[in-house]
Amino acid sequence: MTVERRTVVVDGLSTSYLEAGVGEPVVLLHGGEFGASAELGWEHTIGALAERYRVLAPDMLGFGHSAKVIDFTDGRGMRIRHVARFCAALGVSSAHFVGNSMGAIMLLVDATSETPQLPMRSLVAICGGGEIQRNEHMRALYDYDASLEAMRRIVAALFHGSAYPADEGYVGRRFESSTLPGAWEAVAAARFRRPGADTPTAPSSERPYERIAVPTLMVEGGGDKLLPRGWAGEIADRIAGARSVVIEQAGHCPQIERPDAVNAVLRQFLEGSAIAVPSAKQSVPSGIS
Numbered sequence: 001m002t003v004e005r006r007t008v009v010v011d012g013l014s015t016s017y018l019e020a021g022v023g024e025p026v027v028l029l030h031g032g033e034f035g036a037s038a039e040l041g042w043e044h045t046i047g048a049l050a051e052r053y054r055v056l057a058p059d060m061l062g063f064g065h066s067a068k069v070i071d072f073t074d075g076r077g078m079r080i081r082h083v084a085r086f087c088a089a090l091g092v093s094s095a096h097f098v099g100n101s102m103g104a105i106m107l108l109v110d111a112t113s114e115t116p117q118l119p120m121r122s123l124v125a126i127c128g129g130g131e132i133q134r135n136e137h138m139r140a141l142y143d144y145d146a147s148l149e150a151m152r153r154i155v156a157a158l159f160h161g162s163a164y165p166a167d168e169g170y171v172g173r174r175f176e177s178s179t180l181p182g183a184w185e186a187v188a189a190a191r192f193r194r195p196g197a198d199t200p201t202a203p204s205s206e207r208p209y210e211r212i213a214v215p216t217l218m219v220e221g222g223g224d225k226l227l228p229r230g231w232a233g234e235i236a237d238r239i240a241g242a243r244s245v246v247i248e249q250a251g252h253c254p255q256i257e258r259p260d261a262v263n264a265v266l267r268q269f270l271e272g273s274a275i276a277v278p279s280a281k282q283s284v285p286s287g288i289s
Contacts, residue, residue, distance in 0.1 A: 001047040007065075010085045016065035017058040017086070018042070021050025024121075025095035026270065027087065028057040029103025031128075031253070033154055034144045034187050035178030037064035041100055044259035049266065053096070058086055060103070062190075068182030070189050080110050084117040096122045096270055100255060104128025108235075111214065112207040122215040124269060126262070127224055127252045130231025131205050137225040142191065146184050151175040160223030160251035205231070209238040216241070217269045219262065222248035243269070 003020040018038050026049055030041030038057035049055050059066040060079050071078035083106070087095060097120050099107045104125035110118050132138055137157035144150045151174050156165040164170055178184055216239050220232035236244035245265050247254040255262040 001050045003046055003050070005065075008086065008089050010082060010089050013061065013067040013069060013082070014065075015058055015061075015067070015082070015086055017056055018046060019057075020046050020055050021053050023053045024270075025087075025092045026053045026055050027083070027092070027095045027097050028055065029083065029097065029099040029106060030057070030060065030063070031100045032060075032063075032102025032187070033141050033158065034146075034184065035151065035154070035174040035176075036102075037177050039064070040174065040177060040256075041103075041253070042255065045098075045255050045263060045266070048259070048263040049270070052267075053270065056087075056090065056092070056095075058083065062186035063183065064177065064180070068186040070186055072189075075190055076106060076109060080106050080117050084119070087119055092119060094119050094121045096124070098124040098126065098266065099128060100126040101128045101252060108207060108209075108212075111212045111216075112209060113211075120214050122217075122270070123212065124217045124219060124266065125232075125235075126219040126255060127221050127227060129205055129218065129235050130227040133226055133228060135225070141226075144178070144184075144188075146179055148172070148175050151178060157225055158252045159257050160221065160225070160249055161257065164257070205235070209235060210240070212239045212242070215269070215272075216243070217265070218242065218244040219254065219265065220244065220246045221250040221252055221254045221257075222246045223250055224252050226252050 001020055003018050005018055007014055007016050028042045030036050030038050038059050042057045046055050061067055061069055061082050097107050105128040107123050108125055108129050110116050111123055140153035140157045152165050152171050155171055218232035218236045232244040236242040247258050247261050250258045
């Protein structure tokens, strides 16, 4: 399956994205850690879904090869509006949306708002929605000095196993992405506070989930170092007809660490099979690949 990198100008901002396949659109939104991008976040997902769907995976503003801009008062809202305009520019009036980490939180924020912006046909939130744990792994995501060793700590925070942080090539790819022109600055700038300003409170995962009116799947990494065990089921219980799935032996990026298991769950959900049974829960054991 051929994956094409393309560029579209959205409201004057250069937006890079990956595209493959034909059929109903599926939009993939990557995470928000230093070095995140559509390619790194979804390289094991795009081809698997493109066998039946038109897959679109944008580099969100501030990341990858897209424009390095930031809104200091409403950064998340800016990205949500930009993705909505990206969809409109590509003629996408309705799509399945899958997000990981920051991308998942964006989907949940939009779907629970009074005026959703995204043309959401269904929603899959992968490791985004629970209360972030304040631990050394969270600190690794924030305290990044653009060094290889600091990137290794980020990779260790994102994955359950030790293979990825031990892989010099993979850490190097993440490091290279984090040091693209303007990439480090755009992510770091989101953490700026004027001198004397109060320290912001930790973001809450509490939202009016009952507003979500599209088929929803919450995907949890059984070995996630950043989110507490059970968060996906707790949120799914508050959404009519939602389902939660735990991918065992996987951390904060199960679509990378255990792609075959996640791809199978995604295909089943998108095809509207039994995974949409109201209030059902499932655990995908480590033996499934």
